[in-house]
Amino acid sequence: xxxFNFYSPTYFVFGKERENETGKYVxxxxxxxxxxxxxxxxxxxxxxLDRVKKSLQEASIEFCELGGxxxxxxxxxxxxxxxxCKCEKVDFILAVGGGSVxxxxxxxxxxxxxxxxxxxxxxGKRVEKALPVATILTLTAxxxxxxxxxxxxxxxxxxxxxxxxxxxxxxxxILNPELTCSLPAYQTACGATDMMAHVMExxxxxxxxxxxxxxxxxxxxxxxxNETPKVLADPNNYDARxxxxxxxxxxxxxxxxxxxxxxxxxxxLEHELSGLYDVAHGAGLAVMFPAWMKYxxxxxxxxFAQFAVxxxxxxxxxxxxxxxxxxxxxxxxxxxxxxxMPIRFSQLGAKAEDIPAxxxxxxxxxxxxxxxxxxxxxxxxxxxxxxx
Amino acid sequence: xxxFNFYSPTYFVFGKERENETGKYVxxxxxxxxxxxxxxxxxxxxxxLDRVKKSLQEASIEFCELGGxxxxxxxxxxxxxxxxCKCEKVDFILAVGGGSVxxxxxxxxxxxxxxxxxxxxxxGKRVEKALPVATILTLTAxxxxxxxxxxxxxxxxxxxxxxxxxxxxxxxxILNPELTCSLPAYQTACGATDMMAHVMExxxxxxxxxxxxxxxxxxxxxxxxNETPKVLADPNNYDARxxxxxxxxxxxxxxxxxxxxxxxxxxxLEHELSGLYDVAHGAGLAVMFPAWMKYxxxxxxxxFAQFAVxxxxxxxxxxxxxxxxxxxxxxxxxxxxxxxMPIRFSQLGAKAEDIPAxxxxxxxxxxxxxxxxxxxxxxxxxxxxxxx
Numbered sequence: 136x137x138x139f140n141f142y143s144p145t146y147f148v149f150g151k152e153r154e155n156e157t158g159k160y161v162x163x164x165x166x167x168x169x170x171x172x173x174x175x176x177x178x179x180x181x182x183x184l185d186r187v188k189k190s191l192q193e194a195s196i197e198f199c200e201l202g203g204x205x206x207x208x209x210x211x212x213x214x215x216x217x218x219x220c221k222c223e224k225v226d227f228i229l230a231v232g233g234g235s236v237x238x239x240x241x242x243x244x245x246x247x248x249x250x251x252x253x254x255x256x257x258x259g260k261r262v263e264k265a266l267p268v269a270t271i272l273t274l275t276a277x278x279x280x281x282x283x284x285x286x287x288x289x290x291x292x293x294x295x296x297x298x299x300x301x302x303x304x305x306x307x308x309i310l311n312p313e314l315t316c317s318l319p320a321y322q323t324a325c326g327a328t329d330m331m332a333h334v335m336e337x338x339x340x341x342x343x344x345x346x347x348x349x350x351x352x353x354x355x356x357x358x359x360x361n362e363t364p365k366v367l368a369d370p371n372n373y374d375a376r377x378x379x380x381x382x383x384x385x386x387x388x389x390x391x392x393x394x395x396x397x398x399x400x401x402x403x404l405e406h407e408l409s410g411l412y413d414v415a416h417g418a419g420l421a422v423m424f425p426a427w428m429k430y431x432x433x434x435x436x437x438x439f440a441q442f443a444v445x446x447x448x449x450x451x452x453x454x455x456x457x458x459x460x461x462x463x464x465x466x467x468x469x470x471x472x473x474x475x476m477p478i479r480f481s482q483l484g485a486k487a488e489d490i491p492a493x494x495x496x497x498x499x500x501x502x503x504x505x506x507x508x509x510x511x512x513x514x515x516x517x518x519x520x521x522x523x
Numbered sequence: 524x525x526x527f528n529f530y531s532p533t534y535f536v537f538g539k540e541r542e543n544e545t546g547k548y549v550x551x552x553x554x555x556x557x558x559x560x561x562x563x564x565x566x567x568x569x570x571x572l573d574r575v576k577k578s579l580q581e582a583s584i585e586f587c588e589l590g591g592x593x594x595x596x597x598x599x600x601x602x603x604x605x606x607x608c609k610c611e612k613v614d615f616i617l618a619v620g621g622g623s624v625x626x627x628x629x630x631x632x633x634x635x636x637x638x639x640x641x642x643x644x645x646x647g648k649r650v651e652k653a654l655p656v657a658t659i660l661t662l663t664a665x666x667x668x669x670x671x672x673x674x675x676x677x678x679x680x681x682x683x684x685x686x687x688x689x690x691x692x693x694x695x696x697i698l699n700p701e702l703t704c705s706l707p708a709y710q711t712a713c714g715a716t717d718m719m720a721h722v723m724e725x726x727x728x729x730x731x732x733x734x735x736x737x738x739x740x741x742x743x744x745x746x747x748x749n750e751t752p753k754v755l756a757d758p759n760n761y762d763a764r765x766x767x768x769x770x771x772x773x774x775x776x777x778x779x780x781x782x783x784x785x786x787x788x789x790x791x792l793e794h795e796l797s798g799l800y801d802v803a804h805g806a807g808l809a810v811m812f813p814a815w816m817k818y819x820x821x822x823x824x825x826x827f828a829q830f831a832v833x834x835x836x837x838x839x840x841x842x843x844x845x846x847x848x849x850x851x852x853x854x855x856x857x858x859x860x861x862x863x864m865p866i867r868f869s870q871l872g873a874k875a876e877d878i879p880a881x882x883x884x885x886x887x888x889x890x891x892x893x894x895x896x897x898x899x900x901x902x903x904x905x906x907x908x909x910x911x
Binding site: 136137138139140141142143144145146147148149150151153312343344345346347348350351353354355357358361362373374375377378379381382385390393394 | 524525526527528529530531532533534535536537538539541700731732733734735736738739741742743745746749750761762763765766767769770773778781782
């Protein structure tokens with residue numbers, strides 16, 4: 136096991152109607168002037184935004200608001216948010232929404248206390264300060280409610296890049312599974328796919344003897360596999376929604392990923408897809424992950440066999456572990472199909488002839504990407520081709 | 524799933540030689556005058572205490588020290604620690620040791636900023652303030668390095684009682700698996716037993732549909748079952764020690780226990796045993812847990828069958844799930860025996876004729892204990908009898 140630091144100080148407030156305690160928690164974490172940040176009108180129409188405002192008012196907390204975050208959130212709105220924070224002397228950002236809203240809020244939190252361009256942090260500048268961010272989660276997927284990360288697409292060139300810092304962990308996150316019951320099946324399935332990807336990008340590692348994190352990863356995957364069909368069959372299944380919601384947090388706050396090399400190549404390969412076609416991130420992952428798996432499988436057949444046996448219940452073929460490994464990937468593809476996800480370019484609306492463009496924005500040049508297998512530009516091209 | 528709050532703000536510093544960074548982290552968390560608290564001379568003899576002091580000196584942090592914590596830590600030393608803190612204006616407690624040392628440090632942290640008797644908090648008084656506690660862990664077992672709890676035995680009556688509060692979570696914990704390599708086999712096995720108990724007391728619940736926490740619990744148990752024999756065969760197996768160390772933290776910081784009713788009856792039944800005979804807590808648990816399981820099994824045969832199949836790899840007997848449930852308990856007993864733990868009173872040096880005394884200090888009276896099955900005094904007597 137590798138040396139590591141792990142710090143996850145987010146206060147999680149989980150369960151039914153907990154959004155009505157927003158004001159209390161903003162106060163506890165020192166917020167006096169809040170920017171409420173959200174996406175589409177659904178949080179308005181559902182009455183959620185009103186309940187949140189009421190709770191803030193009851194705690195005598197001032198607020199202003201900024202809606203309009205879109206999936207694969209953009210830099211434009213971040214600049215606007217930063218400006219509002221500076222003008223209005225906002226000291227606390229409250230994200231009401233899914234991963235896109237939270238990521239956008241984190242970007243604003245960086246920009247609001249920085250004299251330069253917030254994008255610097257997405258180009259690798261070290262984070263030293265940020266406004267506190269809290270979240271009220273409405274979509275189980277990105278894990279941003281407990282994670283260190285934020286992914287933003289810059290409208291200049293449509294580059295999709297990430298910033299990471301312990302300072303970007305939300306100070307509190309309200310997780311009410313009821314708020315996710317109105318999600319359409321497709322978005323629910325995209326969320327499940329994203330959660331599984333977060334786990335698998337930690338799972339496929341060259342670090343040896345990491346049984347505890349292997350087992351935690353497998354437990355999360357088994358949960359998503361068990362619970363997702365339940366919520367697709369009955370969107371109001373509270374317990375299944377709740378299991379997915381906690382699984383989504385645990386999948387990405389890194390408790391299952393510490394002490395091991397991680398490999399985020401599939402996420403990177405996908406970012407180019409959703410950057411170019413503006414497809415749902417989860418759907419892009421469902422297409423890229425099996426292609427990546429097939430390409431890198433022979434780097435550690437036994438790890439893929441373990442995945443097949445422990446996660447997908449395959450019988451181990453002791454004479455030919457490769458058969459087992461391959462069956463695990465097939466099972467993953469079958470599961471994706473069963474929950475309505477695409478697994479090939481054509482189902483996503485992506486085109487083989489765009490692969491050179493995808494490779495170009497990936498911009499590896501003479502460098503490589505990933506750690507489980509270090510991928511050259513040529514490897515990435517072949518993986519995209521496997522996804523066609 | 525039940526509503527819950529979860530807050531685990533401990534900063535974990537994990538890996539080889541990390542204790543040399545102690546001074547840096549004490550500084551970061553605001554410590555200026557530290558009480559170093561420890562147990563026996565082993566931390567002195569091993570040179571660990573010297574390395575810790577050197578690190579504090581390099582960070583210009585003043586310190587005083589108090590050794591002498593014993594297993595099942597006592598109130599007497601806590602009173603002494605509280606007095607030192609008040610006289611010396613200590614603002615930070617650093618526990619160097621295992622669960623007993625950490626629990627003792629937490630008790631001192633409570634007493635140092637309280638005008639009354641620290642024992643009040645072990646009689647149920649709500650915690651509102653405590654000095655910050657940090658830990659350097661030398662024994663994987665109690666999970667106190669990441670938990671809210673502290674268990675102390677009062678020398679007046681040998682009562683063993685617990686205090687709990689988020690304020691008792693350590694601000695940082697240094698987990699270096701190397702420090703556990705010198706542990707004797709018996710203590711290592713006692714630690715593994717304690718960790719398993721922490722998980723099982725969360726696992727056996729009446730809360731329905733809690734798949735994510737079920738799976739996390741099972742993953743931790745599977746890890747302990749896999750790794751413990753490795754460290755017993757080779758005490759210097761770093762990776763196996765590391766897996767157990769992170770498993771021990773995750774087993775008790777409650778990430779696998781949130782949103783579900785928990786049942787700590789076995790721990791309570793054991794506390795009377797180790798209170799009376801001063802046996803190792805883990806050894807007492809190995810004796811009490813199978814007895815408790817056999818007594819309550821019929822409350823939810825399918826949950827016990829799930830435990831048998833998922834954790835112990837038993838075949839499900841679909842015609843008679845009870846057979847499967849019973850096999851799981853047998854497997855648990857066999858595992859305990861295989862790692863050198865007692866599973867009956869006689870192996871522990873406990874006597875059937877003391878059961879009335881155990882029941883007396885348990886002091887249930889007309890109340891009941893536990894939630895999976897609410898146990899009366901009579902139930903507890905029968906469980907002790909099953910353990911004979």
